[in-house]
Amino acid sequence: MAQQTQQQQPTTEQREITQKEPIAAIATPIGEGGIAVIRVSGKNTIERVNRAFTGTDLNQEKSHTVHFGKIVNKKGEVVDEVLATLFHSPRSYTGEETVEISCHGGVLVTQAVLEAVLALGIRSAEPGEFTQRAFLNGKMELSQAEAVADLIHAKSQKAMDAAHQQLEGRLGEHIKKFRQQIIDATAMVELELDFIEEDVEFANKEQLKELLLALDAEIDRLLDTYETGRLVKHGVRTVFIGQPNVGKSTLLNTLVGKDRAIVTDIAGTTRDTIDVDWSYDGLLFKLTDTAGLRETEDLVEAEGVKRSQKAFEDADLVVYLKDLSRKGTPEERKEIGTFQKKAGDTPFLLIGTKNDIALEVEDERMAYDLKISALEGEKIEELKKLMKQRALENKDYDTSSLLVTSSRHREALLNAQEDVQSAIQALEQGMTGDFLSIDLRAALKELGTITGEITNEDVLDSIFSRFCIGK
Template sequence: MTKKETTSHKQQKEITQKKPIAAIATPVGEGGIAVIRVSGKDAIDKVNEAFRGKDLTKQDSHTVHFGKIIDQDGNIVDEVLATLFHSPKSYTGEETVEISCHGGVLVTQAVLEAMLDLGVQSAEPGEFTQRAFLNGKMELSQAEAVADLIHAKSKKALDSAHQQLEGRLGEHIKQFRQQIIDATAMVELELDFVEEDVEFADKEELERLLKELDEEIDDLLATYETGRLVKHGVRTVFIGLPNAGKSTLLNTLVGKDRAIVTDIAGTTRDTIDVDWSYDGLRFKLTDTAGLRETEDVIEAEGVKRSQEAFEKADLAVYLKDLSRELTPEEREDIANFQKSAGDTPFVLIGTKNDIAIDVDEERMDYDLKISALEGEKIDALKKLMKQRALENKEYNSSSILVTSSRHRDALKKAQENVRSAIRALDQGMTGDFLSIDLRSALKDLGTITGEITTEDILDSIFSRFCIGK
């Protein structure tokens, strides 16, 4: 395949059978079972050469057979179960065998090497899924969802990946493409009869169709920020003065001593990142060095990194030690951070409420007062963090989310071309200009599902897959 644009491989009439490839399809390590997947032209014949049991070439699809794998010297490598999938009824659409052997690094590798010794090629990352796409077993957005499913680190990320794997995003994109195809047909039919001065396109109907499409794309694009948080996690930074209880709170949330806690100010001298999930949503918690002026070079670098983490955060949590009097300087710091946060949700939390001093004149508008050490209001804090993280972002388990920056960029380009067509229509431009914009929008949307793609796009997508998938 060249690097120029190509039409969808799903339109092919026959499954493409490439040379057989093999890879370990399960995590390598000690375990009860490991699976080696072999797929491609004559894959069943190749495995049969090393299989001692029933003749696999004479067995039906979707059947499992017990036997032994032997090496080229005739030595038994392992007792296995071979599961057969005849083309096109397999994951890749090709002849496929999944060999279930005993788990363990050495025995699994030995079974794989027995396959490679027969001339089967070692699979590249994502090559099985890439073949599934090329053979029309799934569209490109579904193929990408396979990787999202594997790498999902929260329940909501898992739900979102399942939706894309089911093709729900693809169905939306197909609807958009059909609307553009209908609009293009109206315009180009008129172009074919330009010399006869015949008008087929209802300009008002065409404008209505394009404006509806613009709004629908806009609605889908609006889900990206939520989708990004669901897929990658909410970057949450704890900031505040030294000894404000940032490390204690982080340890309390994750349920283990991830950060060192002492009474010595400046104990945390660098940012510490920890993954934490709550109610299906993943948070990437960052404990930062206490914010203060210091001549200590290492601590100063930690303060600098704290500031950088704050600037990249999706949720900023400022912690104020209630056991210490609020100084004018800290009051100013809180105000500055709150202002600098801009659109980033900002939460002001009072800590150490179990030993708080009574200062009536403080008059700070805390979102919550907690004691991480005593577990006071921690559940309320968790709920508050999730609420603020998804503030102004509608989400439920049935929501269709754009989670990929590639999909977002393609939708933006398509929307720009749709809007360009609307402007051309308003300005009374000829149909050939409209047709150029509409066909460009069609191409942009096609790159999401794979109707239109390039080798560069495929290489970029499948290179992030694990070997064996």
């Protein structure tokens, strides 16, 4: 568990690596495979693992070397032939002594090797505990530690790119630059307070105001990237809506390339929302097939319609499907207009379906964005491009530039910006330096929570609980 509570963390240079009790966990997915890796880290890890390792004496070997041998249990029975990779402190992921044991893949053999290791007085690791130790030992900033989890859970190329960007420390570099500017300003203001009786002025108020205004603008630019960052990280929530039997399920199956939703000619076949992840051109779409919109006395279908409405309200992209093989009615046209109005700023596409059997008479009152035939694959590529284009409309989708992807980081930036703006207001109103100092220190604290200079135990527990065991 983290021991730092509302205090500034020491720098990597100032901090001595903390060697905690040794922990172990399987670091690779459970199942059949060529190899599995068991990670062990903590105080006297190499000496302890060596007790169950037959082959070379691991205690005598150098860091970053690999050794062939066997793991034996307490009864002296051979559990498996393995490779043991040694990492001496502080040259390891956690900063502690670490051994990574590569054994044959398979549920039973991997578990047997882990049990032999745990029998040496080593405890099972908690979720994210290895990465938490890496953070606490100064091997990475908190924003980089969070990026590890984002990288593991990434479901699209762009999400991976954004996670790598955070892992490289680019956000941390920006935040440190912001904090240093505020620290310099705070130092001048507080030095002035120390000499208040001598009426000495150290801080140039106009320069200080210009610095804070520039900082406010920089934070604003970062915050503007959050909406794009959210879509990159979590995916575009895309809902297919429309009357029953207009081809919503057929389109979903066509996009994902498999029969994920049941398709029949019977109206009302889809009676609940169906969610499917689909990636296109590096961007994740979370597709939702909904129950057809109609009045029904069927309780199950009625609940499906209710859930369709909720999916519409939460969507980042709305795709309304209109069957071109059926003549449009005034009621349907009114319904489309109502949904367009309710969508507000949410991108809305009106797509004509079943174009391969469309009526010859064109309904000129309907302004379709595209006409397709999911069954025949007609205009599907055009639809994919259109969906991405509309989803990212008015958003900077260049993931080579810095993106804020975490709601926690966004909240901290918003709070810091509020404090900076309060300091600007205090300057404009000619308030004394003690009020100004309070605002500047509050901004420092908020920015520090992003990189981990300032943390509390509850925040750390929340962050690292999202990790898998073994990372």
